Amino acid sequence: MIKHPNKGIREAITYAISKGWKQVETGKSSHAFCRLKCSKLHSEHQMSVWSTPKSAHQHALQIRRKVAQCLLEEASI
Numbered sequence: 001m002i003k004h005p006n007k008g009i010r011e012a013i014t015y016a017i018s019k020g021w022k023q024v025e026t027g028k029s030s031h032a033f034c035r036l037k038c039s040k041l042h043s044e045h046q047m048s049v050w051s052t053p054k055s056a057h058q059h060a061l062q063i064r065r066k067v068a069q070c071l072l073e074e075a076s077i
């Protein structure tokens with residue numbers, strides 16, 4: 001799997017994967033670096049990871065927040 005050039009985003013991806021998320025490569029036509037999907041395949045828990053987001057820091061936070069959402073939902077069942 002190719003690595004994201006931004007360290008913060010790379011760490012967020014690693015975090016997602018450590019929680020069971022899947023990293024899915026996108027086609028060459030896509031501007032996204034990859035997609036992330038939760039292990040439970042909830043349709044609302046997936047997001048595109050951009051190669052060059054406006055704010056890498058914000059984008060990394062977005063990824064972590066999304067993963068946390070899934071964990072919270074699981075805990076509330």
Ligand SMILES: [Zn+2]
Nearest residue numbers: 038042045070
């Ligand atoms: Zn989920």
